[in-house]
Amino acid sequence: MRVGVVGLWHETNTYSARATSLREFEAFEFLRGDDVFRRHAGTATVIGGMLESTDLELVPILSAGAWPAGPVTQDALEAIFGAVERELEAARPLDGLLLNLHGAMVGEQLGDPELELVQRLRAELGEVAVAAVLDLHGNPSPALIELCDAIVAYDTYPHIDMRARGREAARLLAEIIRGRALRTFAGKVPLLSSPLAQATDERPMRELKARAQELADQTGVARISLLPGFPYSDVERAGFTILVTSERKDEATARDAVATLMREVEALRDEFKIVRDDPVTAVSRALEARKRPVVLVDVADNVGGGAPGDGTALLAELLDRGATGAVVPVADEGVAREAARVGAGGTLRADVGGKTDAWHGSPVPIVGRVDRVTDGRYRSTGSWMTGQEFSMGTTAVLDVNGATLVVTERAVPPFHAEQLLSVGIDPREAAVLVVKGAIAWRAAYGDIAGTVIEVDTPGICPLDPTRLQRKTMPMRLDPHSLAPQERSDA
Numbered sequence: 001m002r003v004g005v006v007g008l009w010h011e012t013n014t015y016s017a018r019a020t021s022l023r024e025f026e027a028f029e030f031l032r033g034d035d036v037f038r039r040h041a042g043t044a045t046v047i048g049g050m051l052e053s054t055d056l057e058l059v060p061i062l063s064a065g066a067w068p069a070g071p072v073t074q075d076a077l078e079a080i081f082g083a084v085e086r087e088l089e090a091a092r093p094l095d096g097l098l099l100n101l102h103g104a105m106v107g108e109q110l111g112d113p114e115l116e117l118v119q120r121l122r123a124e125l126g127e128v129a130v131a132a133v134l135d136l137h138g139n140p141s142p143a144l145i146e147l148c149d150a151i152v153a154y155d156t157y158p159h160i161d162m163r164a165r166g167r168e169a170a171r172l173l174a175e176i177i178r179g180r181a182l183r184t185f186a187g188k189v190p191l192l193s194s195p196l197a198q199a200t201d202e203r204p205m206r207e208l209k210a211r212a213q214e215l216a217d218q219t220g221v222a223r224i225s226l227l228p229g230f231p232y233s234d235v236e237r238a239g240f241t242i243l244v245t246s247e248r249k250d251e252a253t254a255r256d257a258v259a260t261l262m263r264e265v266e267a268l269r270d271e272f273k274i275v276r277d278d279p280v281t282a283v284s285r286a287l288e289a290r291k292r293p294v295v296l297v298d299v300a301d302n303v304g305g306g307a308p309g310d311g312t313a314l315l316a317e318l319l320d321r322g323a324t325g326a327v328v329p330v331a332d333e334g335v336a337r338e339a340a341r342v343g344a345g346g347t348l349r350a351d352v353g354g355k356t357d358a359w360h361g362s363p364v365p366i367v368g369r370v371d372r373v374t375d376g377r378y379r380s381t382g383s384w385m386t387g388q389e390f391s392m393g394t395t396a397v398l399d400v401n402g403a404t405l406v407v408t409e410r411a412v413p414p415f416h417a418e419q420l421l422s423v424g425i426d427p428r429e430a431a432v433l434v435v436k437g438a439i440a441w442r443a444a445y446g447d448i449a450g451t452v453i454e455v456d457t458p459g460i461c462p463l464d465p466t467r468l469q470r471k472t473m474p475m476r477l478d479p480h481s482l483a484p485q486e487r488s489d490a
Ligand SMILES: [Zn+2]
Pocket: 135, 136, 137, 159
């Protein structure tokens, strides 16, 4: 059973001013052939999990991914598709494909690049078995779902089950190749929810997951996946997706299970609405809080959601209030380079952050001492993407009246405590720690947080996704009808 492994991973925020070009893939991951397995073997990634399969002879083809940002350039997509085609030539013949996708990728020109990838693979290989893993934030199109035999999405947010899902997809694919006739049925609810409402160990997702498990146990379907989706995407396929993978002969049962879960999601719709304090109120509360460190969550400047990481709403307020002991990350390429030029011990005057677009506050003038400059490289030891190496680019630690600014060349999501530890900052010692994310930061700092204050900051990942202007309306997909229907009450 020769099976090709292809990865294409990007969570696209269509409101981001930063296009995702080939450079961003090359900086994060653009691996061909044997390099795919060399990089992923033994890691807690989806492909790392796939590689644990003992049933399949896995053939590496390509794995490309980039940090979340704006739509992917056509040049990047053509480079990726071209590389897939070349690698596929050497990999044939294949009995199946294992795909590590995201489900919320959008191109500048191609509306659904992941669909395009699978269509091209199908055109090359014909009716081979296909199993895919998607992110829980995926917004898979009906056409993409149709082209895959089995789909599993991450069950956890923060995503700590990537390896397990990779392993599961490999197991399902082996069963399909041996003759098990599986198919995936889908429904979509036009509900755009903040990632803050999507944590899987809290209501409402915890309830929905329990209900899905119950249904799976009752009906014997192979797999139910719940994807609350990525709301900061102006495409019709955005929204809450329910996927049920079952034997083809149990189609009616599977479609009923999808419909049941759609009703459950509708019933909990109000629980997906979130209200939090504004920056001024939140900083006041943070300064009064006794249990430290206080984690101030800059929800709308969520780097893992494609925001630029240079939002200044919390930085400005903390500096105004003289918050000593605060640790604040800011992505600002120019200031990071300038700090490197000044060097450790020098004094830096600069306008920090707020430069990418008009959504994330104004640049903040500072005078600070450069404490340290590094190349920003670190290796993750935490629960997320364990063992992988990352780079924040040139990184400067600045002391501004007792507050610590961590200025990075690149925006990096707060997934790993090593981002601070590697530049000599112990997050446990911080009075206040700003994180630019919604939920994912918990994998890094959840254990040490004394107090958590989520803040309704300005930015392109707002608490209420409907604050962003949309040109499209999320679709309703009824599991009992073949064609998606439009609905306008999202
Ligand atoms: Zn995700």
